[in-house]
Amino acid sequence: MASFFHANKSVPLPMEFINKYMIGANATYVKVYLYGLGKCYEGEEDVSNASIAEALDILETDVSKAWRYWKKVGLVHSEGKGVLVFDTIGTEPVKTEPVKELPKVSEEKPKTASMKEISKAMGINPKMKETVTMAEQLLKKPLSQREVTSLYSFMQEYSMSQEMVLVLLEYCATIDKTNFSYIEKVAEGWHEQGVNSLSEATKLLNRLNKEVRMQKKCKKIFGLDRELSQTELNYIARWVSELSMSEAMIRTAYEKTVTNTGKISMPYMNTILKSWHEKGIKTVSQIAEKEQPAPKKEKNTGYQLDDMAALERKLRLQKQKN
Numbered sequence: 001m002a003s004f005f006h007a008n009k010s011v012p013l014p015m016e017f018i019n020k021y022m023i024g025a026n027a028t029y030v031k032v033y034l035y036g037l038g039k040c041y042e043g044e045e046d047v048s049n050a051s052i053a054e055a056l057d058i059l060e061t062d063v064s065k066a067w068r069y070w071k072k073v074g075l076v077h078s079e080g081k082g083v084l085v086f087d088t089i090g091t092e093p094v095k096t097e098p099v100k101e102l103p104k105v106s107e108e109k110p111k112t113a114s115m116k117e118i119s120k121a122m123g124i125n126p127k128m129k130e131t132v133t134m135a136e137q138l139l140k141k142p143l144s145q146r147e148v149t150s151l152y153s154f155m156q157e158y159s160m161s162q163e164m165v166l167v168l169l170e171y172c173a174t175i176d177k178t179n180f181s182y183i184e185k186v187a188e189g190w191h192e193q194g195v196n197s198l199s200e201a202t203k204l205l206n207r208l209n210k211e212v213r214m215q216k217k218c219k220k221i222f223g224l225d226r227e228l229s230q231t232e233l234n235y236i237a238r239w240v241s242e243l244s245m246s247e248a249m250i251r252t253a254y255e256k257t258v259t260n261t262g263k264i265s266m267p268y269m270n271t272i273l274k275s276w277h278e279k280g281i282k283t284v285s286q287i288a289e290k291e292q293p294a295p296k297k298e299k300n301t302g303y304q305l306d307d308m309a310a311l312e313r314k315l316r317l318q319k320q321k322n
Contacts, residue, residue: 011041021073026159031056032066033075037086065157127162128155138169139178147180150187158191163198171205175212211237217247221254222264235266243277248284 011034022030035056039047049063056063067084070076076084128151135151136143143151154160154168168190172183195201215228215236228236239245245253253272257265281290 011038013037017075021075025069025073026066026157028056028058028062028156029066029069031058032063033070036084040086062156128152131155131162131165134166135169138166138173140173141178150180150184154187158187159196160187161198164201167198167201167205171208207241211240214240214247214250218250221247221251232266235270238270239273243273244282245273245277246283249273249276249282252284252287 013034025033032052035052036047049067052063067076071078071084074087076086078084131151132143132148151165154165155162160168168187169183172178172186177183177186190196190201190204193204195204211233215233218232218236219225219228239250250269250273253269253276254264256272257263257268261268276287279290281287
């Protein structure tokens with residue numbers, strides 16, 4: 001349980017929160033945390049999610065998500081039904097006054113945003129309505145309430161701009177993955193990877209598109225008419241993104257693999273390609289040049305010709321003296 005002291009109606013905010021926790025959190029989550037902490041120091045005994053949402057002009061669902069986030073990173077914890085306790089960050093505070101237990105903020109069960117709440121959000125942010133219309137055009141279907149809620153969460157929970165959301169939907173439509181369960185997983189993956197700007201999303205998509213193109217080429221090289229397994233996809237992604245291998249290099253590695261093993265072996269191919277990468281081999285023409293066997297060293301017989309001549313002279317001189 002956290003322990004703080006109340007002094008001069010101020011709220012102690014450690015630098016660790018600013019330097020470590022705040023910079024990695026959604027701006028809305030920071031607002032909720034600071035507002036809740038402030039209410040604790042004002043002595044409020046019952047602060048509901050609804051009152052916080054009203055004060056900050058956000059949705060109750062955003063407040064619930066914020067508390068789940070701060071619980072996950074360890075800055076608050078549940079204690080009893082509907083109660084949140086703020087935990088101490090860093091070192092213990094200086095005890096210039098008798099330590100008192102920090103008041104508690106009530107926690108309510110999270111709930112999905114209603115269309116009424118989303119309509120309110122659209123009034124605050126007109127781009128939200130425009131995003132829904134453009135999303136329906138990209139996906140070529142009307143969106144359900146659940147799908148509209150997902151779009152809203154991308155913009156609120158993941159801090160995605162309208163442009164980022166549309167780039168995300170366009171990518172999923174391009175690869176024929178318009179199911180929102182898949183789209184939600186992609187959005188969550190971007191968020192976890194720290195992709196939070198349009199430029200970063202564009203860079204990521206360029207890499208993914210290169211991988212998709214190489215996957216199709218590899219299926220032809222391998223002579224496969226089935227879908228690639230996740231393990232195979234992971235290998236190809238590494239060859240493209242980490243090792244920067246071309247189609248010709250992958251084809252050559254495949255031919256060497258089949259010649260040496262008699263079958264397709266992704267681990268064996270990976271070893272070959274990794275070896276070429278480490279040797280700085282970037283083209284097929286460099287393979288023969290840089291992988292030629294080293295010339296055999298001549299066997300050392302003990303003495304060189306110059307040494308033998310010197311020894312003969314020494315023997316002649318010795319014989320003359322005798």
